[in-house]
Amino acid sequence: MADGLTTKPVGPASDRSPREPRRRPSLPVGVIVRWRLTPWWLRVLAVFVLSRAVSTVMLLIYASMQGRNAWTMAQPDYASFASIWDGHWYYIIAVVGYPSSIPLTVDGHAAENAWAFMPAYPMLVRGLMELTGAPFATLAVVVSVLFAAVTALLFYRLMSLLLPSGTAMFAVLLLCVAPLSPLLQVAYAEAMFLCLLCACLLLLVQRRYLWMLPLVTVLSVTRPGALALALAIGLHAIHRLATRGRDPFPVREMIAVAVTAVATALLGVAWPVIAGLVTGVPNAYAETELAWRSAYIGYGPLIPFTPWVQGANWWLPGGAGVVLLLLAVVLFAALLLSPIGRRVGVDLRLWSVAYALYLLAVFFPQSSTWRLLMPLFPVLGILAVPRSRVYRAVLVGLCIVGQWVWLYYCWWVNGYDWTPP
Template identity: 25%
Template structure:
């Protein structure tokens, strides 16, 4: 079934779930239908994309303003806070000096934390741009992260527009920009880069562009440890297409699917080679950072400690946000979202819930899981048709709370982001 035109999907149908307004037509042609679909990188943006991107930029620029105000009150430099917070220092060091040049020994456990735990795409881009632009490393790191955030917002809009049309796509971008931990989009972190690559890879899968999907998924695998979720989504849709079409799929599907996991697997094996343990070396490096998949044992311990001893606001809120992510994923599945989005979001939720590490950082890991926001975007878009003033008020309040909490996380919480 051909995809409906934008005019035919301008209003959000009542009583349907994610992906049902287009009778799942988008994923069904992923195996290579006769009609060629181009990625929207041409001279013109997708219809309605400009207002959505303006909304995103206004929220995130306001976020930077809130951080600037908080830093001014604390007499701290804005640029230093944005570019050298927590993990940002490691990325900048790798960009400037390369791998194997920095270690940190934990005084409490004696664990040796190495820079091999950080994936190479972001520091590689910083180094590449720094060779061209005569500006400081800090400025380059922020330029790369901010540019990726804008590309990610457009990719999220493209997916929302393809599945449901302008209204939901705009709401989706706005909700993503106003997440409680969206402050990571303003600083020198990798969430924006992963989201950009994931969004466009998933869009390529949903529109049958398998070579694009594979290359972008491979790059996503070089951006963050959770980047392999993109390759998993590509593989899941490919398997479905192969089964449905009984193996009669274009060669690009096989090639793109084979390319998708190469970035993540290549770096993991490279770290293993450097450590002398090809298959397990990378995971040992991550273990020193208390980062491993323990099937939720760490989450259970955290919950027990939180109930017994309490904690600062970041900890109970982190728990609420993780639980909300699980609920939103269930809604995404019930609403029959495209398979690529379900697999990608599901992998990120599984890693977040089942992984160890600082619990306060878990909501940050979910920032790239934008498909989880579809149910919220649908609610906003439907309400806008009836009570636009109410929606505007609620959205403004949520954005203000997000900016306030984000500036608190970055300047006052003293909790690893």
């Protein structure tokens, strides 16, 4: 039933689910018992804190090697190092806001500017700066870490609706050690966006549609993605209509999900409309976003679903890039349709499809695309399903190595850098 009751259990599945056969423990029995008796939220936070310690050590190592660059002096402190790249744009927004007109290049095109970045995160940090007097860099990192911790808690609750608790906890571990997980503790809006998105997906799975609207309102001015969420809600409604014979879909729930989908779509275009109204340029937001790809393919109009083909041909000319792109799409679809993919339920797979379509429609693939893949985090629930200890240990090890590699190529500034995060 909508907005209050759910047709699915909301508590975590038992550790002794039939899908998780009893195995001989490799740790002392007392340690295992104490771990299982620990409240779920404390276990999640323990995983989160330990994972952040690993990422912090890596960031500090790179900070100690960092030379002087456009944002910091040599060997910056942690907060300064965590506030480079887009963190500096958020700092500008927090301090001076947005320009009243779109800055132009010498040839008359929109230049890179603050309108590409949405206001919820920097304005929240600005509010805390006014309250505490603390500097932007410190507060930006604190805000990100707090949102990331809540994301881990919400992700466990989401996964535990669909998977055994042990598998749900391993999915949380994968989220916390993923190759791009250092972004959860820097001056980027990703942690805030993932937190809001995870809460929305949890409510969608629980069919509490109207409760999503306050969260979507903030999400829509945090990071791009509200249009993808609107599509996912619409696909959810279509699926419920198609299966209403075995899963009743009352009229009041139809109304609630329709209102939520339409409102989310409208909120998804709110920021581009605001940018157009303030600057007097109707397509100010789109033109600003296009400025970031001009270094690769020059300036040109945004034609949906062409950027990835352009990017594939730019990175790997001669058709090899397009073949690789098609292979990636096929493998992604195969993962979602596989038996283990079906374990995470229909709604999370619909979100994954909707967001993937959104990326394919509007984004140009470059080094920051890895960051744009982070909202596909429900896929981690699929990767967490296999129970092999060797598989899990190798996967965690690869994720940690991936952090080091990503920090080297995308975060650390090593001379002329064409791989921004």
